[in-house]
Amino acid sequence: MSLDGFTPWLQALTQRIEGLVISGSDLEKRRTRIDLPADHLSSLLEAAKGEFGFVHLSAISCVDWIDVGEFELVYHLWSYEQNQLLSIHIRVPREPGRYQSVVDLYRPAGFFERDIHEMYGLYFEGALDMEKFILTEWNGPPPMRKEFDSEAFVEETFSWQEYNPQWLQEIVAAGGGVVTPPSQQRFSQRKGIEAPWGAEARRPLSDENTEDQR
Amino acid sequence: MRAENYQAINHPPSHAFELNFGPNHPGIEGNYALQVKVEGDTVVQAHADGGYLHRGFEKLMEQRLWIQNIALVPRICVPDPSPMEVCYSMAVEQIADIEVPERAQWVRVLQLELSRIAAHLFTFGGHAATTGMYSPMFWGVADRDLILDLFEEFTGGRVYSIYNLPGGVRRELPEGFLQRVSKMMDYIESRLQDYDDLFFANRVFVRRAKGVGVLQQAEALEMGVTGPNLRATGLPFDVRRDDPYLVYEQLDFEVPVEEAGDAWARTLVRRAELVESLKIVRQVVKALPDIGGALRSEIPNPLAWNVPAGESYARVESSKGELGYYVVSDGGEKPWRVHVRGPSSMHAVQVLESLVTGGRIEDVAQTMFSLDACPPEVDR
Incomplete structure (x- = not known):
């Protein structure tokens, strides 16, 4: 790989860290993307923070690539000296779902790692606190994983309630209150599922009815 | 925590007792608890307890079309919603490689700065009340x-504008309107003297706020604090100036700074920032009539839009600090992943716990x- 045109810090990092790939760098727009084997993350972070001024960990983002069985972790670092954003991408296998914490280098990682553990079930060894923070009373699987289908979970966990009070019956009897069943809504998340609360049965949707309402 | 899940702890005899701030407390912008x-x-000792405003936005966004999420994101921060939709739109534009017309960029700046002024006024009010x-x-x-x-006149919505879209x-x-x-800017500026007399220069307030919750610059940097809280420790960093987006370069x-790092300094930074925002809005009002052109560029049919595969990290300066959106597309008609970096997720958890500890109960x-x-940014 040619190193011409890269700034000294980027050249130094490339030479020093094994397996580092600069997959995109636009210094004008202050963005650089680095791909890295997961083992070398801590040495890269040490160099970036200690020598090149990347003291600010902006965020750690986790992406679930379920098809290849991997989590992608993205460490967004900002340098107040260079005014550059460095995004470090690493891949961690989904199973057994363990990785090292970087909280000893970057304190903000404490929040993000706790969040990722809670939402994706990826455990960080050496983290400050892996207790639940947001989903304190949640006993289900980590909800941000791609295999967790929130609609299916709702279907299994909760039952539909029959809701047909007197006042609604009066409205329907007077010709109002047309309910478009989810199966006919254009962008419904529940497309193809029959309405369980009996909307169709109560008032069949014929063409003339809907025309009237419009 | 629900009442039925509360378990009493048998503490060893001591003079200490536990006190719950929140989840409903007038000193908090939303539902958040501090034990x-x-x-x-x-x-x-202080222990932050979040999650009362968790609405699963990140999961929801993966289940909705790119365009539908515009209506979702402003709800992540109620007092300052505009940066959310602008930042999300910017991230999508970067992935899809869409150029935003210049006029639209100026209008976005107008929206962002009006929102910042509103958010700061709200914070002054809340801070005074505490x-x-x-x-x-x-x-x-x-x-x-x-x-x-x-x-309301500008976008149709008083709080949630839903005014942007990618492009x-x-x-x-x-x-x-201009x-x-x-x-209105003249009016707000004329009010500042009243605010000074009653609030910013009020001896009661100064004595209460000086020396409370002191955050040193080194600690702020270590904790990842951004925005006015970082500038109150003497570091002049502002995403608008140092990582410019839209037309902020023009x-x-x-970038106002203070050195003390206490509650008083943070309030003064926000006051100075409000004045700067007034300045920016005036510049936009002056420049906008001369900037012609379209308000948005062509995008494909948004109801069947497959944003090309890619990823992008967009960030803006919200009234609370650095707001980031990390958006990943796998080429589908819905986002594969949206990660929201709320600025408050730094200073509302670890920093708050450490600043409150050692202080007095009335200063919490x-x-x-x-x-x-802003708790909803933490919970998302």
């Missing part, structure tokens, strides 16, 4: 409401408000 342990009037001064609270909320009137903004400014903005504004609410912590 503090006090000995006498001194806080010896020190027992209720008139500035009414003033702050009332003056913010006047800006919300402008938003630009939705509609043209109303007739004579004059009314200009008048605008003339200062003030510390929280002076950090401008």
